[in-house]
Amino acid sequence: MVNKSILVVGGGISGLTAAIEAAEVGFEVYIVEKNSYLGGKVTQINQYFPKLCPPNCGLEINFRRIRSNPNIRFFTMAEVEEITGQEGNFDVTVKLNPQYVNENCTACGKCAEVCPAERANDFNYGLDKTKAVHMAHQFAFPVKYVIDAKACEAGCSKCAEVCQYKAVELDMQPKTMKLNVGSVVWATGWKPYDAQKLSYYGFGRYPNVITNVIMERLAAANGPTGGKIVRPSDGKEIKSIAFIQCAGSRDENHLHCCSTVCCMATLKQTTYVREQYPDARICVYYIDIRSRGKHEDFFVKVQNETNITLIKGKAGEIMEDPATGNLTVMAEDQIAQQLTGEMFDMVVLATGMAPATAEQKIPAEISYDEDGFVASPQTAGVHAAGCVKKPLDVAASVQDATAAALKAIQSVRGQNNV
Numbered sequence: 244m245v246n247k248s249i250l251v252v253g254g255g256i257s258g259l260t261a262a263i264e265a266a267e268v269g270f271e272v273y274i275v276e277k278n279s280y281l282g283g284k285v286t287q288i289n290q291y292f293p294k295l296c297p298p299n300c301g302l303e304i305n306f307r308r309i310r311s312n313p314n315i316r317f318f319t320m321a322e323v324e325e326i327t328g329q330e331g332n333f334d335v336t337v338k339l340n341p342q343y344v345n346e347n348c349t350a351c352g353k354c355a356e357v358c359p360a361e362r363a364n365d366f367n368y369g370l371d372k373t374k375a376v377h378m379a380h381q382f383a384f385p386v387k388y389v390i391d392a393k394a395c396e397a398g399c400s401k402c403a404e405v406c407q408y409k410a411v412e413l414d415m416q417p418k419t420m421k422l423n424v425g426s427v428v429w430a431t432g433w434k435p436y437d438a439q440k441l442s443y444y445g446f447g448r449y450p451n452v453i454t455n456v457i458m459e460r461l462a463a464a465n466g467p468t469g470g471k472i473v474r475p476s477d478g479k480e481i482k483s484i485a486f487i488q489c490a491g492s493r494d495e496n497h498l499h500c501c502s503t504v505c506c507m508a509t510l511k512q513t514t515y516v517r518e519q520y521p522d523a524r525i526c527v528y529y530i531d532i533r534s535r536g537k538h539e540d541f542f543v544k545v546q547n548e549t550n551i552t553l554i555k556g557k558a559g560e561i562m563e564d565p566a567t568g569n570l571t572v573m574a575e576d577q578i579a580q581q582l583t584g585e586m587f588d589m590v591v592l593a594t595g596m597a598p599a600t601a602e603q604k605i606p607a608e609i610s611y612d613e614d615g616f617v618a619s620p621q622t623a624g625v626h627a628a629g630c631v632k633k634p635l636d637v638a639a640s641v642q643d644a645t646a647a648a649l650k651a652i653q654s655v656r657g658q659n660n661v
């Protein structure tokens with residue numbers, strides 16, 4: 244017997260696309276997502292290049308397709324523990340972690356008002372705080388609060404007491420669930436490369452050295468500063484800023500690969516700065532700018548902006564003046580053939596995309612490349628999609644996930660007609 248249902252692991256743009264495409268052809272699909280919300284890293288991006296539109300619009304269209312399709316069931320706070328069996332007939336063990344808030348939640352926010360405990364806000368990379376009971380972010384889907392139990396004060400139950408909908412269940416326990424499916428699409432995506440490993444750039448030591456993903460949150464209206472780009476150390480406005488490309492990418496000591504999106508992400512982020520600070524001095528240190536195809540127009544447009552300098556040369560070191568928090572970037576300008584040392588208010592490291600599978604492998608027979616990206620699944624019926632295979636932008640992730648949906652459909656069709 245071939246089971247015709249499909250499991251999608253990871254509810255980012257790749258997983259959502261694979262799930263929706265397969266479900267809209269008529270297949271039963273389960274999504275397993277470890278966060279309390281769907282959408283993945285795209286939810287943390289301020290604007291999409293090159294059109295500079297807000298990603299939440301595109302996500303909302305996908306959420307609407309999910310809501311209106313009875314073929315899709317999704318589980319948040321969930322992770323796959325084990326996969327046994329073979330193509331057409333996999334038994335999957337899924338762990339459901341407790342959210343401590345049930346389906347009755349109306350997101351009224353009364354629980355957060357009375358909650359006495361705070362935690363670092365991981366959605367904003369720790370730049371601000373939320374209450375222990377919180378919405379993961381403003382546009383979270385499903386719209387439901389979540390409790391970070393590690394942050395709760397012992398014995399406190401104020402959130403449960405104030406909730407008139409009986410939505411808070413402080414005694415919720417982890418559960419295990421079994422699924423039988425014919426095929427698996429693995430789409431667990433990426434994580435920012437750990438910038439602390441680049442000790443010569445001082446991330447973590449110098450507060451005004453940030454990363455590109457943090458810049459997305461600083462520029463976002465629902466971010467820690469309400470969208471105002473300011474220095475983390477003292478909240479000062481920006482008069483000068485440097486972007487350092489390939490921070491840890493294309494480097495045999497760190498990520499071997501090119502993350503493909505960082506050049507476009509930086510060019511986009513210069514427009515965030517330009518919009519808020521038309522007179523700010525912006526400097527981009529690069530090895531080469533990779534803006535392929537139609538993205539070249541965006542590169543040319545940014546290049547022609549005033550006050551933007553592109554310096555061909557890899558930045559070697561950043562030094563901080565402890566009195567002012569200002570940063571000096573040491574680099575070799577390859578075109579002028581000289582060493583430079585320029586001072587800036589703030590520096591953004593364009594750190595690359597490391598695969599989620601570098602830390603958490605797929606519980607199946609799979610080979611990985613030197614950075615941990617899925618090289619080629621050897622288990623028939625298990626297909627990878629999106630940035631878990633290689634760094635991709637959203638358009639390419641969607642294409643790749645659509646192809647993975649087709650592969651999954653072929654797996655579950657087996658010898659039989661659907």
Ligand SMILES: Cc1cc2nc3c(=O)[nH]c(=O)nc-3n(C[C@H](O)[C@H](O)[C@H](O)COP(=O)(O)OP(=O)(O)OC[C@H]3O[C@@H](n4cnc5c(N)ncnc54)[C@H](O)[C@@H]3O)c2cc1C
Pocket residue numbers: 252253254255256257258275276277278281282283284285288290291292293321322323430431432433434455456459504508511594595596599603628629630631635636637638640
């Ligand atoms: C600074 C920066 C800016 C960017 N800006 C743009 C842009 O403007 N335009 C553009 O097109 N692209 C941009 N990108 C690229 C974009 O972020 C990716 O293309 C996109 O996130 C890929 O989606 P994905 O679903 O493959 O991975 P992800 O977004 O990482 O989604 C993976 C999902 O899987 C979940 N997951 C992980 N592990 C597990 C597990 N074990 N079990 C269950 N679930 C799991 C995660 O929680 C997540 O929800 C940018 C990237 C960077 C670094």
